[in-house]
Amino acid sequence: MPHYRAPVDDTLFLLNNVLGLQSRSNLSGFSDATPDVVEAVLREGGKLADEILAPINLAGDREGCVRHPDGTVTTPPGFKAAYDAYAGGGWMGLSVPEEYGGQGLPQVLNTAIQEFASGANLALGMYPGLTQGAIAALLVHGTAEQKTRYVPKMVDGTWTGTMNLTEPHCGTDLGLLRTKAVPNGDGSYAISGTKIFISAGEHDLAENIIHLVLARIEGAPAGTKGISLFLVPKVTVNEDGSLGGRNGVSCGSIEHKMGIHGNATCVMNYDGATGWLVGEANRGLNAMFVMMNEARLAVGVQGLGQSEVAYQNAVAYAKDRLQGRALTGAKAPERPADPIIVHPDIRRTLMQIRAFNEGARALVLWTALQADILHRSEDPKERQAADDHMGLMTPVVKGVLTDRGFANAVEAQQVFGGHGYVEEWGMSQFVRDARIAMIYEGANGIQAMDLIGRKLPKDGGRAMMGFLGEVQAFLKEAGEDEAMAPFTKPLQASIGDLQQATMWLMQNAMGNPDNAGAAATDYMHLLGLVALGYMWCRIAKAALAKKAEGDAARWDAKLVTGRFFMERSLPETALRLTRIKAGGQTTMALEAEVF
């Protein structure tokens, strides 16, 4: 039976010692996040993940969701009780403003909890995760009345939320969407159409589901400029907040998927369902992007969560399974064989995942902290820098953390040999569940195109210049510090690769956009590696400081893990650069018919 233990201590170290959470008390809500409160929140959230969410993960995969002939959907055994614990603990509203029933704490704490939930039980964690995304969209674009009527009930978990974008013939290219909205004359619209791949579209966890639905108002322009966002409750809500009648929306079927069996992925049929416009007409994509950026960050965190839980279980197996002897002589001569953790190739696997996870956790929290700055700072310059960071790093966190998170789950599964392939050990589930994160909220190729085509050139490349400037300032300050050299020197080399790649794109992509397209995925990973390398430099600096205070064993382990990353993972930047500079010629040369 697989297990999970939330990485609370590592998260605390990152928040307190690497990211300096306590120095941010100028941000609203941060003064409440005293060290004691932060630790209490994380320990309690960790307990929820370890003791409530994780134990029902394997059964959730095996049992899956069931759709009944009447269109209702039952979630796996234990999911309802766990969801109630999640909602009842106030976790959904951790960083929602207090006026809507939340606790107003920093978003970065919520992100940490999202990692724990995603690691413990991805399928379950998606229900509150999607609800948080819907809350975020309503808080930014909803009317005052929509906020007061819907948000508090979503914050306390009585209702959940969804996002409805995809249709059978369009996912990435939303300009093609056909779901239509006809004005009812009373301010509401009649929504009709079919949406597919709607996560948490129907279930038995909450008394109502608030669907946010993209649709085209009758007569609206074609393409993406004619798309509007609507709020469509499963059960209509009366003015006093009580439930009215069933709306014209129903679950037509659920998909048989590779993983996340505990989350109902629904075909949703809208048959003249009553909906209300959220934000301006024809500006629906804009409104939806609030939700999508939030969701993209959360999906990156899912990649990390699955990588972490797969790692933890691989470690346990590697310490337990006896097979062969260490190359340097028996380590457990009293037993019939050594535990396989003595073997270098097993170590390599574990260290690679470990080094990624610890760096990725820093990157995630750093980025979530920028979201806090963006939404809570009163300094416009600071807000702009945070916005730049978010724009640049959201696709990287989503794309790189899910690509690597999946690959790490596969590597961790490999540690189990044949047992990794058998469902009862749970490693297959981590792989199958992690796989979705590379696809949804914009497939990773789309993230790469978003990065290279939109985020990178935006405002004359200001975001990238800001990032490079910050890293270079750090390297300059570290100077010739010998203790930092194993970290700063490799980063220096890799940032050179990033600069060359960026320069190459500037010179070669304008005239031939295929050069950019063919480079996009490699560039995204190159930037991700540099960002992780920078995180490791900051972690190393903090670890060296902590080591001077004591507990050398813990901080030495941190420093070794970081050196492993710098020596073995970061140099991949050179390969990415080589591929980028190869250009798009051979990639695009063949006619489609030749394939």
Add this chain to the structure above:
Amino acid sequence: MPHYRAPVDDTLFLLNNVLGLQSRSNLSGFSDATPDVVEAVLREGGKLADEILAPINLAGDREGCVRHPDGTVTTPPGFKAAYDAYAGGGWMGLSVPEEYGGQGLPQVLNTAIQEFASGANLALGMYPGLTQGAIAALLVHGTAEQKTRYVPKMVDGTWTGTMNLTEPHCGTDLGLLRTKAVPNGDGSYAISGTKIFISAGEHDLAENIIHLVLARIEGAPAGTKGISLFLVPKVTVNEDGSLGGRNGVSCGSIEHKMGIHGNATCVMNYDGATGWLVGEANRGLNAMFVMMNEARLAVGVQGLGQSEVAYQNAVAYAKDRLQGRALTGAKAPERPADPIIVHPDIRRTLMQIRAFNEGARALVLWTALQADILHRSEDPKERQAADDHMGLMTPVVKGVLTDRGFANAVEAQQVFGGHGYVEEWGMSQFVRDARIAMIYEGANGIQAMDLIGRKLPKDGGRAMMGFLGEVQAFLKEAGEDEAMAPFTKPLQASIGDLQQATMWLMQNAMGNPDNAGAAATDYMHLLGLVALGYMWCRIAKAALAKKAEGDAARWDAKLVTGRFFMERSLPETALRLTRIKAGGQTTMALEAEVF
């Protein structure tokens, strides 16, 4: 519904124009393999794969195997008829000597058919595949009487074969195995013990199953030196070849696995089952290794097969799915959007898989041809060179082709977006099925250790020197040929990386074996990349010659695909070298308790 089309034309080109099959008529059986026969065999085998095996693949995954309370196992609908077609077509004995009912044709043709079968239906293809492995072991190590009694019935498919190695507490480390063999006094042994992960251990496809079982004769030495190989039929066979009574072996349960649901993975209980020694007592591992080498090559081929079928389906989807517009302007302005094959990131994905598959197919066939030379040449020098090649390349073909084959299936799945995650499209199955190939017949980490610890240093490194010598002779002969330069120059660079890595190991691994262990997987991939790069050079040379004869479009496509490999895939050798030279220090530094 996924489809498969066996790559018959590419295989013919490789056999005839790259590997010079027809120049090998000195080898026994090869004179029968005239161009007409070779083409007829491949076309017929391709038809079997396309029309009989592939159409039942998806249902086989969904239905799976079922074990009944009486211990019998039913395979999925259609499997029995497909197996009968496979066996009835004489495919099992394609390269088995005629005296045992086979056709005596080159092994390299059998390997080509194995690719087709593995691509079309991996789970089904395993039943004959394991039977072929058992036949190979019996032909080398069985007594004359064992050969005549068992082999012909396996060749004609009336009986199938298995290999029984793994036990609950031991897989990789067979020295720990406990299954015991007690002499019955009549030349037979009573075999007792439990074996797990036995593919095709029980099923309804054939009237008998010939298990080859590793066990320890009472009183035998501990460890690997006390292991013997036994033949244990499910139903005993009388002297006249007729079936006797049920033997004391039964299927206790079948595993619930991530994939290959159409193949029964059994726990086999041996309860005093009657078995006969195969080969010498206590030399069972030696005998089993014949079967395992055969099997390892075949598993590498499975990686290629899954990569190919995933590629073909991704291509079909990419041509069909309309989404977005080409970066360089609409390619299908009359339609609502362009097919996604216009997008560079989709192209990159397809080209990467295509370039791998075509190179890997050459590597597989080249290696299989060495097996023919080893077994059929009368020239001892040629045999030794072939043996060296097989030793060096078997772990590479197994490890690299299955690692990449799986990764390619994942990439191909990504082309489908959300549809790739839904089971009905079949892409999930390719990923789940391909995953096993990285694990069984020795997990890929074991392949890497076998390569670096056994095959590389063997005979003073003769095999590697032979390989390097051949590649360098090719490069020298190509000289300054401009048409070949896009191929030879990158290979020159990568072979330099391989030489440096080999040198580094010689200098650093003797004193510290952990340096070798930490380098093993990277070294295996480095060698695999160079071998694929060398294959592409030979393919390019042949394609240039063919192009001079006409059909320029076909050969230009081949050359572009090869250049893609040389520009974008091969440079990974530099990254592998960097990792190898990082040594094992950070990999091994942490105490096991720190994890």
